[in-house]
Every structure is written in structure tokens, then in C-alpha cells.
Amino acid sequence: MPKFGKRSLNVLATLHPDWQMILKKVINILDMTLIQGYRGQEEQDEYYAKGLSQLKYPESNHNITDKDGNPCSEAVDMMLYHRDKPHIRWDAKFEASVVAGIVIGIAFENGIMVRWGGDWSMDLQENESFIDRPHFELHKKLIDGKWKFYKDLRNSPNAIA
Helix, strand or coil: CCCCCHHHHHHHCCECHHHHHHHHHHCCCCCEEEEECCCCHHHHHHHHHCCCCCCCCCCCHHHCECCCCCECECEEEEEECCCCCCCCCCCCHHHHHHHHHHHHHHHHHCCEEEEECCCCCCCCCCCCCCCCCCEEEEEEEEECCEEEEHHHHCCCCCCCC
């Protein structure tokens, strides 16, 4: 059975608890590597300057912290892990779509909508100007029968302590 390596576990620890729950279920199905969770200001602004992110700090979902200032990223970058080299296959478009389907499905089963960087508009069409297939972010959560945006939950009674 697949399991997270040390690097992935370090990334997992920087993620929102809902991501931790989702990804602990995904790893039972797919051997994957978590590439990035929380990003501080210097790292986020570097990604922006290099064109690897569309957003400056603190606008990215990678930059979220909890009420105490601890990393609580609502975004994660992940890829399927291959035992043979290359371990990560950045150009594997179909493979990334399969990973996305599994991640999105498990999240939805748990009352969470996830937005994928391969389909930002969530319309199942390849019509995006900026493609970031390793990227996933928490989008909405089902609370009391209603879908709530995560950004609206950050300062609510449902926010992470």
C-alpha cells in the first residue's frame, strides 16, 4: 500500500485539516507526492516573479494561516509518484487528470468542493489560459446543507482555531 514519504509528510503538516483528511484517503488509492503546501511571503513572491504563480503574497491559497499564525494552507501541489525514474512526470496530462478525478471525488464524498489548476473554471473544459495541473485548492464546504466558500469561513465561528 502506498504511503507518504518524509517530504510529503512535512508538506501535509502545513495543510488545512480538511486537506489532511482528504489526502490521507487519497494515499490509500494512489502513490503520490506532495510537492508544496504553505508558502511564506518570500517564497510566494519569488513564485510570482518567475511566473509560477498568478498571485502575490498574501493573495494565494498557499499563504493561509490559522488564527495563531500557523500554516494552514488551503492549496496543495501534488503529483503521482512513480517508483521508476523520473519519479514525477510533469508533462503527464492524462495522468494528472486521473489524479484530479480521484482527489475531487474523495473531497466531494466528504462534503468538500476542490478546484483543480487544470480546470480553474470547474467546467470540465480545457479552456484555461494558465494551467497548473499539480495545483488543488479547497473551494467550498457543505455546512448545514449549504455550500460555503472557504474564504468566507476563515473568520467565522467555523474557522480553524
